[in-house]
Amino acid sequence: MTNQNFIDLSRIYEESEKVKVSLQGKKLDKMRSQALENPEQFWGEQAKNLIWFKQWDKVLDSNDHPFYKWFVGGALNASVNCLDRHIDSDLKNKAAIIWEAENKESRSFTYSQLYRSVNKFASALKSLGVKKGDRVTIYLPMVPELPIAMLACARIGAIHTVVFSGFSSQALSDRVNDSNSRVVITADGGFRRGKLVELKKVVDEAIPLSSSIEHVVVLKRALNNITMGPKDVWWHEIIEDARPYCEPEIIESTHPLYILYTSGTTGKPKGVVHSTGGYLTHLYATAKWVFDFTNKDIFFCTADIGWVTGHSYIVYAPLMHGATQIMYEGAPDYPKPDRYWDIVEKHGATILYTTPTALRMYIKFGNSIPNSFDLSSLRLLGTVGEPINPEVWMWYFRTIGKENCPIVDTWWQTETGGIMISACTGIEIVPMKPGSGTFSLPGIDAVVVDENGKPVTPDKKGYLVIRKPWPGMLMTLWRDDEKYQNTYWRKFDNIYFTGDYALYDTDGYLWLLGRSDDVLKIAGHRLGTMELESAFVSHRAIAEAAVTSRPDEKKGESIIAFLVLRTEFAAVSEQQLRNQLVNHIRETVGPIATPGEIYFVNKLPKTRSGKIMRRLLKSISSGSSTIGDVSTLEDGTSIEEVRQAYDDLHKAIG
Numbered sequence: 189m190t191n192q193n194f195i196d197l198s199r200i201y202e203e204s205e206k207v208k209v210s211l212q213g214k215k216l217d218k219m220r221s222q223a224l225e226n227p228e229q230f231w232g233e234q235a236k237n238l239i240w241f242k243q244w245d246k247v248l249d250s251n252d253h254p255f256y257k258w259f260v261g262g263a264l265n266a267s268v269n270c271l272d273r274h275i276d277s278d279l280k281n282k283a284a285i286i287w288e289a290e291n292k293e294s295r296s297f298t299y300s301q302l303y304r305s306v307n308k309f310a311s312a313l314k315s316l317g318v319k320k321g322d323r324v325t326i327y328l329p330m331v332p333e334l335p336i337a338m339l340a341c342a343r344i345g346a347i348h349t350v351v352f353s354g355f356s357s358q359a360l361s362d363r364v365n366d367s368n369s370r371v372v373i374t375a376d377g378g379f380r381r382g383k384l385v386e387l388k389k390v391v392d393e394a395i396p397l398s399s400s401i402e403h404v405v406v407l408k409r410a411l412n413n414i415t416m417g418p419k420d421v422w423w424h425e426i427i428e429d430a431r432p433y434c435e436p437e438i439i440e441s442t443h444p445l446y447i448l449y450t451s452g453t454t455g456k457p458k459g460v461v462h463s464t465g466g467y468l469t470h471l472y473a474t475a476k477w478v479f480d481f482t483n484k485d486i487f488f489c490t491a492d493i494g495w496v497t498g499h500s501y502i503v504y505a506p507l508m509h510g511a512t513q514i515m516y517e518g519a520p521d522y523p524k525p526d527r528y529w530d531i532v533e534k535h536g537a538t539i540l541y542t543t544p545t546a547l548r549m550y551i552k553f554g555n556s557i558p559n560s561f562d563l564s565s566l567r568l569l570g571t572v573g574e575p576i577n578p579e580v581w582m583w584y585f586r587t588i589g590k591e592n593c594p595i596v597d598t599w600w601q602t603e604t605g606g607i608m609i610s611a612c613t614g615i616e617i618v619p620m621k622p623g624s625g626t627f628s629l630p631g632i633d634a635v636v637v638d639e640n641g642k643p644v645t646p647d648k649k650g651y652l653v654i655r656k657p658w659p660g661m662l663m664t665l666w667r668d669d670e671k672y673q674n675t676y677w678r679k680f681d682n683i684y685f686t687g688d689y690a691l692y693d694t695d696g697y698l699w700l701l702g703r704s705d706d707v708l709k710i711a712g713h714r715l716g717t718m719e720l721e722s723a724f725v726s727h728r729a730i731a732e733a734a735v736t737s738r739p740d741e742k743k744g745e746s747i748i749a750f751l752v753l754r755t756e757f758a759a760v761s762e763q764q765l766r767n768q769l770v771n772h773i774r775e776t777v778g779p780i781a782t783p784g785e786i787y788f789v790n791k792l793p794k795t796r797s798g799k800i801m802r803r804l805l806k807s808i809s810s811g812s813s814t815i816g817d818v819s820t821l822e823d824g825t826s827i828e829e830v831r832q833a834y835d836d837l838h839k840a841i842g
């Protein structure tokens with residue numbers, strides 16, 4: 189991986205001051221070493237870019253490791269940092285959000301319109317009795333009311349917990365119950381592939397299972413025949429008489445801004461808790477460094493706000509910077525596989541931030557589609573969520589960026605809050621290597637270690653860990669401090685365990701090599717194998733389940749399930765049952781968890797203590813012929829049975 193495939197960007201930046209500095213290779217290095225030498229001073233400087241009601245007394249309190257506290261004693265409000273700060277400036281009449289629908293309708297909100305909408309909705313939430321510290325679940329499609337609801341919560345100090353609108357009622361009620369939310373905000377429906385997704389119906393199914401909910405706020409999107417229940421109120425009615433100004437609550441820096449549920453290695457998703465001051469500081473700084481944001485940028489981040497990328501880089505970071513954010517509600521290929529290019533051209537996007545999965549989908553349709561659009565407004569391209577194959581990177585660089593746009597391959601996680609590893613075009617332009625995340629950001633102490641926690645030599649694969657705390661880090665897992673400690677801080681003492689494999693090459697570039705644990709990345713979506721196994725076992729036909737994945741050309745990885753049937757179901761038609769199970773998983777978890785392949789087996793490969801041997805499943809699913817050490821198998825036959833079933837079915841499907 190050494191010295192190969194360098195893409196020199198000096199031509200793109202010939203005229204720029206930045207390149208003159210960068211090619212001497214000094215600026216980024218200097219900033220990174222200064223940040224690591226004195227992190228508190230460094231992050232304290234970054235925090236000064238926010239608007240504070242009260243300055244902090246201490247940048248970092250490390251006394252209660254690993255419960256780090258950032259900007260202790262400081263007070264601020266996230267909605268003030270995103271909106272009020274622009275209201276008395278020239279930005280107030282500039283578009284904050286441009287929303288594009290699947291049917292090409294668009295709507296935009298200037299900063300002052302967004303400010304007014306957030307204030308009104310915050311007043312309305314207050315009049316429903318919502319107060320600081322209460323949890324509010326938001327289950328909305330990709331419409332401007334979603335960021336409005338988040339910012340309104342932030343304004344009154346309520347902790348939002350956004351649930352991806354593709355999740356099922358079971359997944360929704362699990363999250364509502366875990367967070368003990370008092371209010372759910374939803375819509376009558378959302379649109380995807382020309383179809384209406386009836387969200388209110390999903391909420392209606394979840395409410396009987398969620399006793400903490402007192403009110404359901406429903407956004408009307410011109411659909412008829414919605415039945416309103418006793419807890420339901422219309423969004424448009426509660427804002428009608430709401431006060432147009434809502435005094436922002438003074439929020440301590442360490443007060444949670446939100447909870448966001450994500451999959452881990454255990455059955456139930458975990459509630460990642462993010463702070464206010466530390467999180468916003470991290471976002472402000474990283475958006476500047478990575479994307480070189482200015483308030484002239486029109487940023488198109490294609491993520492759904494139901495995931496962390498949308499929270500951080502659709503809502504909080506772009507608004508703090510006064511940028512214009514494009515939000516798209518719909519599929520990238522509906523009605524035609526050209527939507528991102530069409531939107532870039534139509535709204536003049538300057539930065540596109542998307543996933544390798546979306547790019548792989550577009551590549552399939554050939555170059556003539558993107559070539560038929562004017563993409564010349566783009567100045568920077570970004571990717572996130574999963575490793576990008578060098579060929580896909582090159583296609584992005586040539587076909588979309590026309591070799592005029594650097595690519596930032598950004599590595600981070602729900603837990604890290606913001607970007608941790610990426611090229612930093614806002615600091616210095618360095619030569620790029622397709623497929624490498626480049627370097628860790630200033631202040632981020634990322635290292636690759638072996639099983640004993642010792643840094644590995646260049647070109648050796650190991651575990652990616654972060655040695656020093658950083659401001660965007662999660663504070664804990666909601667109501668589960670112990671799990672927080674066990675998941676992230678126990679494998680290696682005192683350092684944060686990311687769960688990813690990585691390596692440094694001899695030029696010091698970082699390569700991210702996928703998960704080292706039981707977390708899957710299906711089309712960039714994070715899913716836990718155990719979470720999927722519980723969903724399979726909740727079907728009446730299934731006695732036991734083992735889930736793994738294998739590399740997939742389109743989705744990066746696809747789900748493979750090995751299932752043991754309950755004896756009374758053994759006679760049912762397998763194809764029929766397979767279809768039923770696919771529907772069951774789509775209904776219990778959501779369509780993102782649709783299994784790629786399902787195999788029925790007699791037994792699962794297990795250790796003597798009853799744990800599924802995941803390594804074996806993985807080696808079968810990736811077609812490896814070397815099984816390795818099988819001495820801990822329950823007995824010598826089950827792995828053969830799995831292999832047999834797998835081979836047979838493979839033959840069957842050609």
Ligand code: PRX
Nearest residue numbers: 572573574575597598599600601602700714
């Ligand atoms: O495995 C890494 C992968 O996504 C995981 C985090 O997933 P999630 O919490 O859903 O957040 C995704 C969006 C920030 C990581 O542990 N991942 C994320 N970005 C990259 C990546 N893998 C390789 N390259 C990336 N750029």
